[in-house]
Amino acid sequence: MTPTFKIDHTNCADCPIRHRAVCAHCDADELEELESIKYYRSFEAGQTVIWSGDQMNFVGSVVSGIASLTQTMEDGRTQMVGLLLPSDFVGRPGRESAPYDVQATTDVVMCCFRKKPFEELMNTTPHIAHRLLQMTLDELDAAREWMLVLGRKTAREKIASLLSIIARRDASINQKGGAIVFDLPLTREAMADYLGLTLETVSRQISALKKDEVILLEGKRHVTIPDMGRLMEEAGDDSDGGFLV
Amino acid sequence: MTPTFKIDHTNCADCPIRHRAVCAHCDADELEELESIKYYRSFEAGQTVIWSGDQMNFVGSVVSGIASLTQTMEDGRTQMVGLLLPSDFVGRPGRESAPYDVQATTDVVMCCFRKKPFEELMNTTPHIAHRLLQMTLDELDAAREWMLVLGRKTAREKIASLLSIIARRDASINQKGGAIVFDLPLTREAMADYLGLTLETVSRQISALKKDEVILLEGKRHVTIPDMGRLMEEAGDDSDGGFLV
DNA sequence: GCTTCCACTTGATCTCTATCAAAGCATCTG
DNA sequence: CAGATGCTTTGATAGAGATCAAGTGGAAGC
Incomplete structure (x- = not known):
């Protein structure tokens, strides 16, 4: 499905979503490569993007709407372990399967990249790898801040x-x-x-x-x-x- | 202080600690570079390795003992947000200051690398960057698993x-x-x-x-x-x- | 317009964990 | 050895949030 708006990769400085992360330094060659492996997916509220344990063949970022990462125990107790707002990154380069459920909490549009070529691009492009590390560190900080909320507040x-x-x-x-x-x-x-x-x-x-x-x-x-x-x-x-x- | 044992960087396959992570593919040049920026630090149980907000001028890994990452609220409520066992990595490449306290829970020996040169090495050596991303993703998974423990168990x-x-x-x-x-x-x-x-x-x-x-x-x-x-x-x-x- | 449905609110009660308090038991010190 | 100190256990009680149970209100469907 095609989203109703266009993300302008040719002018990353103005790009409204952090998904510019993967093309932050606007190298034309990389951009072209990214464009060629890019596609959009839409999900309705309540839909599951991917189940824990499933093969995950893409990475990407949320363009609009809110998605959530949840873990569920056998007896049904569930804990949301992450909230994905527009611009947040989804996926684990280098990992085979998803470690938790990803669900669309509202209607969601995601900008996806096929995982294999994205990983190759990452391996040959230090800037992308570097940016991805920074984003992962941000997520880690957010997760740990949330641990304080869950444990002590x-x-x-x-x-x-x-x-x-x-x-x-x-x-x-x-x-x-x-x-x-x-x-x-x-x-x-x-x-x-x-x-x-x-x-x-x-x-x-x-x-x-x-x-x-x-x-x-x-x-x-x-x-x-x-x-x-x-x-x-x-x-x-x-x-x-x-x-x- | 010098640890009582020797970590053999020339034979990473047998290296007992994950700190081999940063030299996992054993490129001799890199090894030499890592060696030159490496030093050891010891901490006694209860000592604070670094305070939240402090300048952090090294990265490294725990060699022996257990360290912890903790967050504290103004009224004194504290939440440990990470447990660092031997082989675990400490530090945030690309970040200026520490986001939480790091404390030695038992006596601890750490293998440290000066941050600036380590970052340069990381930027020029895709394997190190890649390995670091994988380690950060592991930490993120562990943090999120712990969120389920804190929130629902x-x-x-x-x-x-x-x-x-x-x-x-x-x-x-x-x-x-x-x-x-x-x-x-x-x-x-x-x-x-x-x-x-x-x-x-x-x-x-x-x-x-x-x-x-x-x-x-x-x-x-x-x-x-x-x-x-x-x-x-x-x-x-x-x-x-x-x-x- | 009426029913149905869903998300939400509110009330009553129960239970798990926090809090307050005291005491046990090692290790260290003089 | 006596006393202090730090870590731990155990007891009594209180309180925050869970659970069980109605009930409200707005939107969708007939």
């Missing part, structure tokens, strides 16, 4: 942490008051799976944050954050966590 | 998970009965910090596993696992998790 702090992450990546700024506004891309259940909680607890804590005016809610998904600093405090983070407009 | 399952990880990496096999034997390299408090529990809960669950004969304890640290399959079940893992003698 209260339910209320967990919710605040999740909201601040989404705000950082996905929000727009209200022109009038400077408040931060976004739509929650996750169901309460998906949030619970990400936070190691039950959906009831998620619902209760969101209600509590709303009651205390840390957030404003219109409907069930539309969130306004009047004071980002306040939210960060609620999340247990002192710093602004690198949040910049 | 009970205290008893958490303890069993930790024991099985240590058993996998650090144990010897009892010749008589085929049981798995090791010494716990962590205090109850360190285990608690790794598992997102309190030290009292750790102690209680270890006592319970002992009472149920899932493990045998001599003293406080010496553990015997008569039936590894049983322990894996207690950990909530069905598979053998790749455990091989």
Whole structure:
């Protein structure tokens, strides 16, 4: 399927997605090679992109929508171990099979590269390998930050942490008051799976944050954050966590 | 300080530590370059190798002992986000400062490489970059596996998970009965910090596993696992998790 | 317009783990 | 040997979040 927009690889400086990562230094030859092994795939909300253990014959990045990485125990307990927002990379160069399920949480468009040729390109192009290492290190840092959330934060702090992450990546700024506004891309259940909680607890804590005016809610998904600093405090983070407009 | 043993870089096939990773294909020139930027450092148990936020001017790997990566909140809550056993890599090529504290949990010897020259070597040597990416992906998988432990497992399952990880990496096999034997390299408090529990809960669950004969304890640290399959079940893992003698 | 369905909310109760407190037991020190 | 110190165990109690159970509200379908 063809996406409704065009990603301009000939001008990576303006490329809106981090997928420019693989062509960050805009070498024409490499670009051509990348173009030739590139294709797009669309997934509907709820669809599974790939099952844990399956052969994985592509790598790529999320263009639009949100995907998630989840692990499931035999008795059905599930834990989301990663949230893939637009520009995030998917796949493990050098690995045969997927280590966890990848699911489309909303409708998702992915930009994929066939794995074998991508790996070859990576092996012959230090810049791509280097960039990929940096992205993997970023993911590792994010995973470890999340370990602190899962292991030591209260339910209320967990919710605040999740909201601040989404705000950082996905929000727009209200022109009038400077408040931060976004739509929650996750169901309460998906949030619970990400936070190691039950959906009831998620619902209760969101209600509590709303009651205390840390957030404003219109409907069930539309969130306004009047004071980002306040939210960060609620999340247990002192710093602004690198949040910049 | 000089370690009491010699790591033979000229014969990587037999090299007991994964630190061979950086010279895995044994190109003589690279070896020489690595040798010239290599040095050893020793740390006593409890010593901090590097503080979160500090300038980090080396990368390296653990030769002996156990180090840990920890994150701490302002109110003192701490979460261990990684356990570094012998052969594990430390450091972030391309990053200025450390994202978390690195502490020596036991006495530790590290084999370090000066960061700048190591990075240059990495940039000019695809095999090293490639190997480093694979190691980082391994770490990422381990971190995400641990997210499931932190988010969804009970205290008893958490303890069993930790024991099985240590058993996998650090144990010897009892010749008589085929049981798995090791010494716990962590205090109850360190285990608690790794598992997102309190030290009292750790102690209680270890006592319970002992009472149920899932493990045998001599003293406080010496553990015997008569039936590894049983322990894996207690950990909530069905598979053998790749455990091989 | 009515029903159905799904995501969500709210309430009551239970349970697991944290918290507070005391004591055991090695090792080290003088 | 006595006392201190650090790690660990165990007990009593409290509390956060899970579980079980209705019930709400909006969107889709008939």
